[in-house]
Amino acid sequence: MARKKTLNPKLFQKGKGNYRFRRFINGKDKEFNTKTTDRKEAEKFVAEYLSAERLAEEQLRKKKNPAQITKLVMETIDSNYEQLPLEDVFELWYSHSPNFSTTSEAHQQKRKAWFTKFVNFCLSQGLTSFDEVNESIAIRFKSFLLKERYSPRNMNEYLAFLSSVYKMIDRLKSLPFRNPFVPEVIQPQKVSKVGEKKEE
Structure with a gap:
């Protein structure tokens, strides 16, 4: 209840x-x-x-x-609330994620492409700031990825990445909707034991 x-x-x-x-x-x-x-x-x-x-x-x-x-x-x-533009988030997250800079160039570029796709989706929904993304938007984004035919493994990796970004930014800024990509809301896809084709 x-x-x-x-x-x-x-x-x-x-x-x-x-x-x-x-x-x-x-x-x-x-x-x-x-x-x-x-x-x-x-x-x-x-x-x-x-x-x-x-x-x-x-x-x-x-x-x-x-x-x-x-x-x-x-x-x-709060008329003084300063919203965080979507386009500024990746660099802010990157500057506070030192371990990410030690990963391969391919890994970094893939994550950057993923975040760009997320930003473009948010813009298509009429959003302009990172703070505006709530659980409803997160659920719609997962539905969007399903239509894009991402494999369960890649989708889980993608959504976990977005969750980690929100978790970090929330610690820095105290977002109004905290982390809308938590697994309790955006449940992971079941991964088949059979080999899957990976998408970018």
């Missing part, structure tokens, strides 16, 4: 840090930073967040574009 959302999230502090609150989003416990130590300002932030959440839910009922809803919520709850 899905956990029911509380009407008014409880504010809390870690030491003398900023006020924070927790919210269940799509069944997942998420912590939000109000970016202030002032109680009244924090309460104002929560009120703005709840207003954005209600607006997003209303838009979902009207079947609006999920990408536009995500962007709307982020802009509403």
Whole structure:
């Protein structure tokens, strides 16, 4: 049974840090930073967040574009939120993944081509930033790869790569949807024991 959302999230502090609150989003416990130590300002932030959440839910009922809803919520709850352009992500991830630079040139080029394909898919869905990719987009991307006839082994490798990128960037930036490619959401394909043809 899905956990029911509380009407008014409880504010809390870690030491003398900023006020924070927790919210269940799509069944997942998420912590939000109000970016202030002032109680009244924090309460104002929560009120703005709840207003954005209600607006997003209303838009979902009207079947609006999920990408536009995500962007709307982020802009509403934090006008200073700096989104990460899709085109900038690979270099950022690369600069924080020293082990990747020790792999073969062919391995690196393959991963770069994979990420470029992912970026192009996101752009085709109306997305412009890495932060906007949620579980719905991740599921659609897997469906796209299935239509591209990737072997189960290559698809699993591809999706695990994207998961590792999201995991790294989330540690650096605290993404609103964390890692949408976690195996619990994007389940790996069953791999046959018989030899498979590999795709790039």
